[in-house]
Amino acid sequence: MTPLLSVQGITKHYGAHIGCADVSFDLYPGEVMGIVGESGSGKSTLLNCMAGHLVPDAGQVVFDTRADGPKDTVTMSEPERRMLGRTDWAFVHQHARDGLRMGVSAGGNVGERLMAVGERHYGDIRGKATDWLERVEIDAARVDDRPTTFSGGMQQRLQIARNLVTGPRLVFMDEPTGGLDVSVQARLLDLLRGLVRDMGLSAIIVTHDLAVVRLLADRLMVMKSGRVVEAGLTDQVLDDPQHAYSQLLVSSVLQV
Amino acid sequence: MTDYNFAYLDEQTKRMIRRAILKGLAIPGYQVPFASREMPMPYGWGTGGVQVSAAVLTPDDTFKVIDQGADDTTNAVSIRSFFERTAGVETTTATTEASVIQTRHRIPEEPLTEDQILVYQVPIPEPLRFLEPRESETRKMHSLEEYGLMHVKLYEDISRHGHIATSYAYPVKVEGRYVMDPSPIPKFDNPKLSDMAAIQLFGAGREQRIYALPPYTQVVSLDFEDHPFEASKADHLCGLCDATDSYLDEVIMDDQGGRMFVCSDTDYCEARRAAGHKGKDAA
Ligand SMILES: Nc1ncnc2c1ncn2[C@@H]1O[C@H](COP(=O)(O)OP(=O)(O)OP(=O)(O)O)[C@@H](O)[C@H]1O
Numbered sequence: 001m002t003p004l005l006s007v008q009g010i011t012k013h014y015g016a017h018i019g020c021a022d023v024s025f026d027l028y029p030g031e032v033m034g035i036v037g038e039s040g041s042g043k044s045t046l047l048n049c050m051a052g053h054l055v056p057d058a059g060q061v062v063f064d065t066r067a068d069g070p071k072d073t074v075t076m077s078e079p080e081r082r083m084l085g086r087t088d089w090a091f092v093h094q095h096a097r098d099g100l101r102m103g104v105s106a107g108g109n110v111g112e113r114l115m116a117v118g119e120r121h122y123g124d125i126r127g128k129a130t131d132w133l134e135r136v137e138i139d140a141a142r143v144d145d146r147p148t149t150f151s152g153g154m155q156q157r158l159q160i161a162r163n164l165v166t167g168p169r170l171v172f173m174d175e176p177t178g179g180l181d182v183s184v185q186a187r188l189l190d191l192l193r194g195l196v197r198d199m200g201l202s203a204i205i206v207t208h209d210l211a212v213v214r215l216l217a218d219r220l221m222v223m224k225s226g227r228v229v230e231a232g233l234t235d236q237v238l239d240d241p242q243h244a245y246s247q248l249l250v251s252s253v254l255q256v
Numbered sequence: 257m258t259d260y261n262f263a264y265l266d267e268q269t270k271r272m273i274r275r276a277i278l279k280g281l282a283i284p285g286y287q288v289p290f291a292s293r294e295m296p297m298p299y300g301w302g303t304g305g306v307q308v309s310a311a312v313l314t315p316d317d318t319f320k321v322i323d324q325g326a327d328d329t330t331n332a333v334s335i336r337s338f339f340e341r342t343a344g345v346e347t348t349t350a351t352t353e354a355s356v357i358q359t360r361h362r363i364p365e366e367p368l369t370e371d372q373i374l375v376y377q378v379p380i381p382e383p384l385r386f387l388e389p390r391e392s393e394t395r396k397m398h399s400l401e402e403y404g405l406m407h408v409k410l411y412e413d414i415s416r417h418g419h420i421a422t423s424y425a426y427p428v429k430v431e432g433r434y435v436m437d438p439s440p441i442p443k444f445d446n447p448k449l450s451d452m453a454a455i456q457l458f459g460a461g462r463e464q465r466i467y468a469l470p471p472y473t474q475v476v477s478l479d480f481e482d483h484p485f486e487a488s489k490a491d492h493l494c495g496l497c498d499a500t501d502s503y504l505d506e507v508i509m510d511d512q513g514g515r516m517f518v519c520s521d522t523d524y525c526e527a528r529r530a531a532g533h534k535g536k537d538a539a
């Protein structure tokens with residue numbers, strides 16, 4: 001089987017400082033990869049290099065495109081990469097306001113990607129937006145309200161709806177549950193798990209929270225100082241960590 | 257007038273503006289940056305339009321200025337007298353007699369010809385500004401033809417008002433490529449932008465942008481399949497000249513709240529009345 005995403009040797013420096021170094025892995029269709037590690041270990045740097053938000057110093061990010069099969073997204077043209085960003089890729093930011101247009105209604109936020117790929121029927125766009133609000137458990141009656149009137153958890157769910165409406169094949173998420181209350185986190189996780197399963201989504205999730213990867217990720221990478229120190233099936237890594245740093249990470253969570 | 261170079265601006269500045277105009281004509285709808293000069297009038301008075309007019313006027317031209325359809329507002333009168341003074345050109349209020357027409361908020365009703373240039377005063381040239389304030393991003397959106405955001409604006413309009421409520425500065429797409437702000441003309445005028453015989457030039461002074469439509473350029477107003485663009489106007493006849501096809505202003509006539517609808521294009525209305533047309537409110 002062709003990997004949906006094949007990452008090879010991704011390296012990014014900030015000046016002399018390492019952001020992430022020599023990261024490689026394959027992600028197969030329908031798989032969810034978790035990336036964990038302490039603050040500053042390079043998780044967001046890696047995610048942003050993969051999603052085309054940062055240009056890596058070295059390495060390839062090969063995506064199995066619908067039209068042309070596997071293509072290196074680092075070297076493809078910018079219009080092509082931005083098109084992927086609006087269609088087959090989705091990016092869920094930690095802070096919903098980074099991923100939403102706060103001055104635009106919930107319906108407009110969800111509809112934007114549809115309009116970006118050429119949908120021009122208002123009734124259809126609104127219908128799909130309303131469907132998606134319901135799928136992320138937001139009352140359809142809120143379709144014309146701005147996200148500023150939404151709670152943090154609702155904003156995050158709206159951001160997810162806005163990303164998933166075009167049926168992407170790969171979702172990048174950076175701490176999607178960070179900054180939310182524990183009960184709100186649990187509900188969001190349930191929702192994400194349902195969506196991933198129902199849509200057969202592939203996803204890469206960056207998080208501090210091992211409970212998030214336990215629930216969502218099939219596989220896990222542990223990062224330290226910009227490098228992957230351990231990778232494997234989630235349950236294996238969490239239940240029987242091999243690397244001393246992973247052991248520390250897991251045990252520190254168990255103590256909580 | 258000997259105090260000034262012809263049409264106020266020095267020759268080098270005019271050449272720089274002409275280069276921007278030529279580039280604009282070569283890439284219809286594309287916003288060309290230019291080094292806007294201080295003009296002896298406030299920005300709100302259309303210094304972008306004035307600079308473009310200064311760059312295209314020749315001593316043989318006949319110049320007309322329209323402000324919201326009228327030739328006699330303070331703004332129109334002072335721009336007209338500015339060029340009478342600094343360029344010594346003939347001026348007129350008759351659309352058919354003018355070779356260069358500077359306008360704010362209207363396109364004349366009388367179809368323009370290949371011998372004419374229409375210069376628009378533009379306050380905000382960037383149609384994407386409303387939803388995307390970062391200029392680096394809007395420039396990228398134009399260059400990559402990422403115009404979904406323009407429809408988000410129209411979507412918001414419909415969701416709030418039940419229809420596309422944008423009635424001025426209604427966004428258009430030029431030759432299937434650049435999305436353009438036609439300046440705050442009523443959307444009634446939008447169809448006139450397309451396939452026009454005259455050259456259309458747009459100048460934004462404060463924002464330092466020039467853009468252009470060469471003759472016979474295709475200009476399409478954005479819309480949705482189920483909310484098609486409509487070039488609407490008040491559903492009345494002109495009270496003075498009985499015109500059915502011109503854009504109307506509603507004017508209050510007396511303290512009793514009496515109203516009437518009259519052509520916003522005063523030259524058009526006068527010409528019709530001179531030709532014997534008479535509306536129900538005409539004395
Ligand atoms: N824009 C930047 N300029 C310079 N250094 C940066 C920049 N962004 C990140 N870094 C550095 O790169 C390293 C990796 O940062 P990164 O943000 O990828 O970590 P992270 O694992 O996402 O951390 P967190 O969990 O706190 O979000 C850190 O040492 C960080 O200080």
Ligand SMILES: [Mg+2]
Pocket residue numbers: 043044045174
């Ligand atoms: Mg981070």
Ligand SMILES: [Zn+2]
Pocket residue numbers: 494495496497498499502518519524525526528
């Ligand atoms: Zn009239």
